Each structure stands twice: as C-alpha cells, then as structure tokens.
Amino acid sequence: MEKMNDSNAKQMYYGWKIVAAILTVLTFTSGLSFYNHAIYLNALATQPAFNVSTASTAVSIFFFSSGITGLWVAKWIEEYDPRICISVGAIICFISLLLLAYVSTIWQLFLVYAFFGTGFSSSSLIPATTLVTRWFHRKRAMALAIASTGLSLGGVILTPVTAFLVGSLGFTLAAPIIGAFYIIGIVPVTWIWLRSDPESMGLNIDGDIDEPNLKEIAPQGEGVIMQTVTPGTDYEANLEENITLKQASASRFFWGVSLAYIFLMMAQVGGIAHQYGLAREILTEAQTALAIAILPIASIVGRLIGGWLVDRVSIRLFSIIMMVLQASSLSLLSGGFNVISLYVGLALFGTSVGNLLMLQPLLIAEAFGVRDYARIFSFSNLMSSCGTAVGPALLGFVYASSNNLYARPYAVAAVAGALGLVLFLLGGKIKKAVVIS
Structure with a gap:
C-alpha cells in the first residue's frame, strides 16, 4: 500500500x-x-x-x-x-x-x-x-x-x-x-x-x-485559521464553513473589488477595442500590424509571470501595482508621442490586461473561499460586465466628439483606470475570519 x-x-x-x-x-x-x-x-x-x-x-x-x-x-x-x-x-x-x-x-x-x-x-x-x-x-x-x-x-x-x-x-x-x-x-x-x-x-x-489537507475557514472578522481535513472526506463537507454570497455582499472588500472592476474593465476593454484606430493615427500599415500583436503577446507573458509572482507576494499589493500600471500605460498611449512610446505603452498595457483579468477571481477566492465562489464571482462579474459593455462605446463617443483623434479617449480610459484603483483602495485589506467552533 x-x-x-x-x-x-x-x-x-x-x-x-x-x-x-x-x-x-x-x-x-x-x-x-x-x-x-x-x-x-x-x-x-x-x-x-x-x-x-x-x-x-x-x-x-x-x-x-x-x-x-x-x-x-x-x-x-x-x-x-x-x-x-x-x-x-x-x-x-x-x-x-x-x-x-x-x-x-x-x-x-x-x-x-x-x-x-x-x-x-x-x-x-x-x-x-x-x-x-x-x-x-x-x-x-x-x-x-x-x-x-x-x-x-x-x-x-x-x-x-x-x-x-x-x-x-x-x-x-x-x-x-x-x-x-x-x-x-x-x-x-x-x-x-x-x-x-x-x-x-x-x-x-x-x-x-x-497528509491531511489544509482547509481555509471563511472570512467574517480579523485574521484566519487553517483547519486540517482528513483525506478522502466529502468535498462539499470541506467547504461548509466558507463564506456565503450574503455574507460576502455585506463586506466592504467585496464592494471595493466589484465597483473597482467596473472602471478597470471599462478602461481595459475600451482601450483594447480602439487600439487599431489609435495605431493607425501615427503608424504605417506595416507598423500597425506589429503594434496590434504587441498587446496580446505582452498579455500572455505578463499573466504567466504574474501567476508566478502572486504565489510569492501580497495579492493586494500586486493588484495595486497592476492597476497603477494600467492607468499609467493608458496615459502614455493618450500622449501619442511617437512609434516607440506607442509600442512601449501597448506592451505595458498588455501586461496589466493579462494580470487584472486573472486577479478578479483570485481576489474573490482569496477573500471569501470556495464554497459559494461561483455565486459571489458571478455577482461581481455582473458589475464588471457593465464596464466591459460601456467601455468601447464610451471611448467611441469621446473619439467622435474630439475631431476623430484618440488622445482624449485614452485619457478618459486612464482616468477610469485611476478611479478603479481608488475604489479598490477604499475597499480595504483582505480580511479573513477566525471562526471558533
């Protein structure tokens, strides 16, 4: 045996x-x-x-x-x-x-x-x-x-x-x-x-x-305890004490993350949707073809590096860094300086894109556990979907009202990203509970 x-x-x-x-x-x-x-x-x-x-x-x-x-x-x-x-x-x-x-x-x-x-x-x-x-x-x-x-x-x-x-x-x-x-x-x-x-x-x-598994007890106050679970026990039983949607929706952190992601996704999806038009303003057709390949490649590389880092550093700190990076890169793109600044801006933006999309489910799971994760994440995702839906149209409207130039739309996206960062900070730190049976 x-x-x-x-x-x-x-x-x-x-x-x-x-x-x-x-x-x-x-x-x-x-x-x-x-x-x-x-x-x-x-x-x-x-x-x-x-x-x-x-x-x-x-x-x-x-x-x-x-x-x-x-x-x-x-x-x-x-x-x-x-x-x-x-x-x-x-x-x-x-x-x-x-x-x-x-x-x-x-x-x-x-x-x-x-x-x-x-x-x-x-x-x-x-x-x-x-x-x-x-x-x-x-x-x-x-x-x-x-x-x-x-x-x-x-x-x-x-x-x-x-x-x-x-x-x-x-x-x-x-x-x-x-x-x-x-x-x-x-x-x-x-x-x-x-x-x-x-x-x-x-x-x-x-x-x-x-060996026994470690089970994370759901957050309801300050701190956290880990409890052993015998191997082979029922999976649902292992999740019994994780936090529910009702409890999660009563926490400041949940609303900080969810409201932040409305504006983060508004900035992100809007910026992605209009990158081709932005590139065509100052680049040739050949340069544009290279430019639109930068973002997805940077997204893949950035996400894999980010996945390795998040296991080793504070997930909240890493999230803040990525939000700052998104707002900063969108500001750089709004400047429309030259070919190099555009390429660098798209690479930095792609890095933030790859990580911020991954971080939302990680933050939800880290804060509220696994048992009711699907419902908690779906509720948060519903709010972020509003930003996703509005972003491309908002930047398109600003573009049409700005003499068909992309400087102002990307500045608006940068402001939206910065607002998302502020809302995330207002949500406070991830709190996990000590549950005493």
Whole structure:
C-alpha cells in the first residue's frame, strides 16, 4: 500500500489536466466571440440597416446579457455538472453564429447578440474559474494564469483564421464553419478531461494523498485559521464553513473589488477595442500590424509571470501595482508621442490586461473561499460586465466628439483606470475570519 501511495504521489496531479482543458476552452470562447465582434459586425455593416452605432450597441448587449446570465450559470454549476453548462453554452454560441449570418434588421441583431451573450457566459469565465478554484489552493494563482492564457491565445490564433474565412468565403458561408469550430473545440475537451472537483475522482485539493489537507475557514472578522481535513472526506463537507454570497455582499472588500472592476474593465476593454484606430493615427500599415500583436503577446507573458509572482507576494499589493500600471500605460498611449512610446505603452498595457483579468477571481477566492465562489464571482462579474459593455462605446463617443483623434479617449480610459484603483483602495485589506467552533 505504501509503495502504491508513493507511486500515486509521483503522478501528475489531475488538476493540471483540468487547467490544460480550460485553457483550450477559453481559447475557443475568446477567439470566436470576444475578439471577433469587429469581424462579425464589419461583415454585417455592408447592409444598409447597420452602422457603427448599431454595432457598438450590439456588443454592449452581448456583455450585459453575459453578465446577467452569469448569475444563473453560477447557480447551475453549483448544483449540476459544470460540463453540461459549458456544452450548452457552446451549442448556444453555435446557433447564434448560424443566425447571425441571416439577420437583416436591428432588432434581429440585438436579439441574436443577447442570445450569443448567454452562450458565452455559460461556456467561459464563470465555469472556468470556478473549476480551477475548486481544484487548486496553494498554486491557484499559477493555475489560473495558465488557464486564462487561453483568453489571449484565442485572439492571437483564432481571430486571424476567422478573418480569413469571412474575407474568403463571405460571412454567410463562414458563419456555420466558425460555429462548428466552437462545438469541436469545446465540447469534446469538456467531456473527456473536465471533472467537477477533486472529490469526484477520490482526490484532495492540490493532489495531497496521505497528509491531511489544509482547509481555509471563511472570512467574517480579523485574521484566519487553517483547519486540517482528513483525506478522502466529502468535498462539499470541506467547504461548509466558507463564506456565503450574503455574507460576502455585506463586506466592504467585496464592494471595493466589484465597483473597482467596473472602471478597470471599462478602461481595459475600451482601450483594447480602439487600439487599431489609435495605431493607425501615427503608424504605417506595416507598423500597425506589429503594434496590434504587441498587446496580446505582452498579455500572455505578463499573466504567466504574474501567476508566478502572486504565489510569492501580497495579492493586494500586486493588484495595486497592476492597476497603477494600467492607468499609467493608458496615459502614455493618450500622449501619442511617437512609434516607440506607442509600442512601449501597448506592451505595458498588455501586461496589466493579462494580470487584472486573472486577479478578479483570485481576489474573490482569496477573500471569501470556495464554497459559494461561483455565486459571489458571478455577482461581481455582473458589475464588471457593465464596464466591459460601456467601455468601447464610451471611448467611441469621446473619439467622435474630439475631431476623430484618440488622445482624449485614452485619457478618459486612464482616468477610469485611476478611479478603479481608488475604489479598490477604499475597499480595504483582505480580511479573513477566525471562526471558533
């Protein structure tokens, strides 16, 4: 028996297979939805019924729908197998892409985009981060960093492919092919490798075999205690004392994080959405092609380095540094000085983008534990989705009212990022409770 346990201990923890599967899922969800809106809507813009304003509104509806659906998704994945939720989300996105090729009126576009948003929410961040949080405690930051790299890989790998398909075949023929990619890339991986939690496979969180696990007792006051849990005990029992959504929503820290992320995501997504237009103001076509590749690459590298650092430094301090970096880089981009400053600004902005998206679920899990994580994160994510939805439209409006120049829009984004930092600081430090039984 002892030799068998030694052999098991040397095997790779199954949680890392979960991470690889989620990386794949997020690559397809981001590459075929989040990063592809401009491609889809530009294809539809050839019709007289649609214009830039209509397109911006459709994207906003997508993110609002995604945020609202997230509340239901969180409840579903707590009560049922998350693989069902992810698969249903992929099917909804497939159907949405089929329908999108045939919309001819504004109300049809808005309806399909709302439906598309529900599918995206069901198959993306909420189930993905919930699964990583369930499987990891000690190396949660690195696990999330690796898994969420798929968000950037989707833009780097799949978005150019879909742009080629739409340009070569036309949107009507390309849409069902892109939708098929969504199903093929997500559903098989989900059912072959994803599992709800370690207990479903007779494992303990982090892969501990023979030693007792450490269980984090939920925050309700000052300090923290760690309690041992016997290996093999029921996973749900291990989470009993983690904080609930009701308790979390009564804390200052929850509101500090959630309100901060409204403005952080407003600045981030707005800045990403308009980077091409910003680059074209001062760069040639060849220089612009290089410029728009800088941000996703910096995002990937920055996220992986950040995942390694967060396990070794204060997560709150690291979050503050990334928020300062985002506001500063957006300020640099608003200056429009020269080619070098633009490249440097995009690299710094990309570094903050990669880390801030990862830090929101980490902060929620660190402060409030795992048991009700999905509901707590979905509530926080609903608020940040408002910033995500408003950001591109807000910067577009400022651009239109600024003689079609991007200096002022990126200055507005920098202010939004700074406001997010202030709100985060007002939320105070992460507080964990001493629970005395």
